[in-house]
Amino acid sequence: MTGTHAMQDVIAIVGGTGPQGSGLAFRFARAGYRVALGSRSLERAEAKAAGLRERGAAHITAATNAEACARASLVVMAIPYDGHDQLVQELSPHLSGKIVVTCVNPLTFDERGPIGLLPGDSSAAETAAALLPESAVVGAFHHLSAVALNDPDADLSDQTVMVAADDEAAADHVAELAGAVTGARGVCIGPLRLNRHLEPLTAALISVNRRYKTHSGIALAGVPDGPPVRR
């Protein structure tokens, strides 16, 4: 059984001291959710959590990654792709029966800029799902600029969080939760394997950011508010 998460429940952010993780922690906490900000190092987690509380995000506590997962009913993996599989495996005892949201972007950089790293038929999300058969793995939050997430004045309501998952209830739940981050409900795009196409798209956004000196994001046009019409 997966998919339950109420506002009084805890959201864990694994990799919460990184820019994407701390930005999501900030936004969730500011919206009223209780957040356990995880890191490999409890000291680094405590320093980051204290900094975010000072910036007005109450309800953030610090923990090791494992302890954050143990406390939470929903876990956000905001970690680098380097070492991803091993860390997911390590944390798996704490993730059973929970929603695991991944915003991991497997990218590489060379003299021509950023580019997707993985073969066309795989994704970090699908790898995580294979390692976590007892969890509901959901892909989301790949395309939100970390700079914007951490900027209390940045309005993200013109952006769309695309949500990919095989568990429809978990997808709906994360689409709702996206509203706490951006101000707008996310869009459930379909099965988790579509995350193959969400993850590397971040390379295009980073390239745009470099070229236009901005922090870009993605929106879907033409999608009605609310959940999908049918399943």
Place this chain on the structure above:
Amino acid sequence: MTGTHAMQDVIAIVGGTGPQGSGLAFRFARAGYRVALGSRSLERAEAKAAGLRERGAAHITAATNAEACARASLVVMAIPYDGHDQLVQELSPHLSGKIVVTCVNPLTFDERGPIGLLPGDSSAAETAAALLPESAVVGAFHHLSAVALNDPDADLSDQTVMVAADDEAAADHVAELAGAVTGARGVCIGPLRLNRHLEPLTAALISVNRRYKTHSGIALAGVPDGPPVRR
């Protein structure tokens, strides 16, 4: 030398009788461009061109694909991925020194819906570029709904045409040209290889369309108007 195209020059649409090709032909012609609508069959091209002229798009003439390419200084490949390489090869004598815009989406469909077809390190655009060393190949127009393109009342100005190319002048030119289709300048995202991530993204849009009963599109948020700040 590539990259010159003035309004009095001809835009060829290879595959102009298909929904994407005819929609692009309609929009270009309505904006005042001269369009050569190409098809393998001259008869089918003539029927489609006549239909579009009746709908208010003057300046559309019909041709075989090869003849359309020969007349044009800019060619849009709006063709299925099935048979793509062979058709590009066939047309290559007519494409030298020209801008070749590709909106080809290599997708496949199974019981779980649409999904990208190619390995992660390839794209139809890169294949076309390898077959056309004397052309400036540009990826663009992948994510515009054919239904919306063909609907004279559909406002596409909330959508962003992402443009990928190694030839910066050609990319700029196509980004400008996108304004004739959508009403908004396109965004030059970077090198042609980023088309690896644009092409399969269409699978996510088709999946959204099925689930939400809509015709979705993509917009980039946070990108300033005009060309990139630097190269």
